[in-house]
Amino acid sequence: MTKTTGTPPAVSFTGAVKTYGAVRAVDGIDLRLEHGETVALLGRNGAGKSTTISLLLGLNEPDQGTVELFGAPPEHAVRAGRVGAMLQEARAVPRVTVRELVSFVAGRYPDPMPVARALELAGIADLAGRRVDRLSGGQTQRVRFAVALAGNPSLLVLDEPTAALDVEARHAFWDSMRSYARRGHTVLFSTHYLDEADAHADRIVVIDRGRVVADGTGEQLRRAAGGNLVSFDLAGHGTAGLELLPGVRSVEVRGDRALLRTDDSDATVIALARLDAIRGLEVVPASLDDAFLALTSREKETV
Numbered sequence: 001m002t003k004t005t006g007t008p009p010a011v012s013f014t015g016a017v018k019t020y021g022a023v024r025a026v027d028g029i030d031l032r033l034e035h036g037e038t039v040a041l042l043g044r045n046g047a048g049k050s051t052t053i054s055l056l057l058g059l060n061e062p063d064q065g066t067v068e069l070f071g072a073p074p075e076h077a078v079r080a081g082r083v084g085a086m087l088q089e090a091r092a093v094p095r096v097t098v099r100e101l102v103s104f105v106a107g108r109y110p111d112p113m114p115v116a117r118a119l120e121l122a123g124i125a126d127l128a129g130r131r132v133d134r135l136s137g138g139q140t141q142r143v144r145f146a147v148a149l150a151g152n153p154s155l156l157v158l159d160e161p162t163a164a165l166d167v168e169a170r171h172a173f174w175d176s177m178r179s180y181a182r183r184g185h186t187v188l189f190s191t192h193y194l195d196e197a198d199a200h201a202d203r204i205v206v207i208d209r210g211r212v213v214a215d216g217t218g219e220q221l222r223r224a225a226g227g228n229l230v231s232f233d234l235a236g237h238g239t240a241g242l243e244l245l246p247g248v249r250s251v252e253v254r255g256d257r258a259l260l261r262t263d264d265s266d267a268t269v270i271a272l273a274r275l276d277a278i279r280g281l282e283v284v285p286a287s288l289d290d291a292f293l294a295l296t297s298r299e300k301e302t303v
């Protein structure tokens, strides 16, 4: 992470709220992205990721709170060409070629990158002469990436950038994104894919029901959700009192096995041994999937 003292952060949300009727799509978000950070916004369907991004880009105004880019309202940074965005909805522009579209967008920025470079970074140099309304979903997605890059923005915002991409295109996309980020640019991307967030972001911000429920590295999220999972065959044992054992945060029963999420697996295992409940005992580190499920569990109140 690159900290810049004295300079306002690239992105700053303070108590931002956005409601649609009764739905609090963004429900009091505080978020700060420093210059040069790559941050993943992770959440289930309807968690509020796209609404957060629309506030960030100034496409929507918060009902409460503030959103700033580089210390000013988002539209300033957007108008100054400091922001590039790849949003979910793809509007096909009829008849123009890929090169024409990217050139047109680049021409509206004060300091664009060469069009050939944007096409190359997005992996579509070979599609330059093709009409944009005659491309596959994955190709269209890569054109939108080239459009987002065209202005050489300081802040790149990508809403589910890999949704329509096959495995190979996905790898190529992340390589490009990382090479862009390495040059000191700030990147925010939303995703449903935990592995992608873990592999490609410096920080993961988990959003649930319009709130930030976790913010940290993949490792910190795993720890926050309970470091290890201890499981064993119940073999007739009851589950009463298991949640009171040392380290245990939660107890789940799957068939005849009990699954304990614990912060201190040694202490939990010793206590289980005293109860003679160690048949088929297994201790595994909690995965990021486990962490994500624990953090965004529908049953759990996130306060």
Ligand SMILES: Nc1ncnc2c1ncn2[C@@H]1O[C@H](COP(=O)(O)OP(=O)(O)OP(=O)(O)O)[C@@H](O)[C@H]1O
Pocket (backbone or CB within 6 Å): 020, 023, 024, 025, 043, 044, 045, 046, 047, 048, 049, 050, 051, 052
């Ligand atoms: N224009 C709108 N009018 C009414 N409700 C909306 C609107 N946009 C979003 N919502 C609601 O706000 C909540 C958050 O939606 P949002 O699109 O921000 O979630 P998301 O995390 O991006 O979801 P997904 O992963 O499915 O894209 C949802 O309940 C959604 O139905």
